[in-house]
Amino acid sequence: MGIFQTVYDKIQLLAGDAWGFMIGILIIVALLGGAYYALQGAAGMAFGGSKMAAMSIIGIVSIVILVLSAFLLLPALGDMLKSSAPIAPPWQ
């Protein structure tokens, strides 16, 4: 990257920090969501609200799927993007 290497290193450092921060926030939100849906399901079961319990199970499953997609799918997509990036400029 030549003369732009220093700038790129700093941007990459910032992006890495942002990535770690967002992963942490995502885990917190997923945990809160899981707790919320567990509470909803428990409350539903306590007074016989079967729909509430069913919705809470669906909610927990959907959050798990979303978070798993973030942790498994995104790195794979990123590797694909990195490998398909044109290294040499087209005018060379």
Added chain:
Amino acid sequence: MTQAGIIVKNIMSQAWIMIMALIVLIAFLGMLAQVFKGASGALLGTNLWVAEAVAGVLGILVVVLFGFMGLPAIVRAASVGTVGGSCGPISEVGQFAGSLIGAIGGIRMAIAVFQAVASAAVGGSGGMSTALTEMAETVFGMLLITVAAPVAAAFFGVC
């Protein structure tokens, strides 16, 4: 002239590589932000957010793949018809200008793709149309040069 052209093109090549790397970085962060939006939507029970997040991830992927696959082909195609058909100093100047214009056009288009990816990363759609307009402008400008250069060569007296 040739040495100066090599130096300038070298700097532009480094800029091109950096822009491509930045596109990958922004795409990573944008996709994660969209997943975060989807998880928040699932927490709050808003289906629209989840749907928007899935569409956002796919949109970023499409824009980046367009930039990586289509952009080099467009730059190569637009650079094919650069200056030729003259001799003497005008030929050297023309070749220098032609290669420089191709490199500048490529950089402009790469920046346009970067803007489109950044726009898609935050869920916007306006950046994509701006990027496509800018690409069309660049290609049109490069095509105009292929007409203007022979005219200038004739004006200065070709052999």
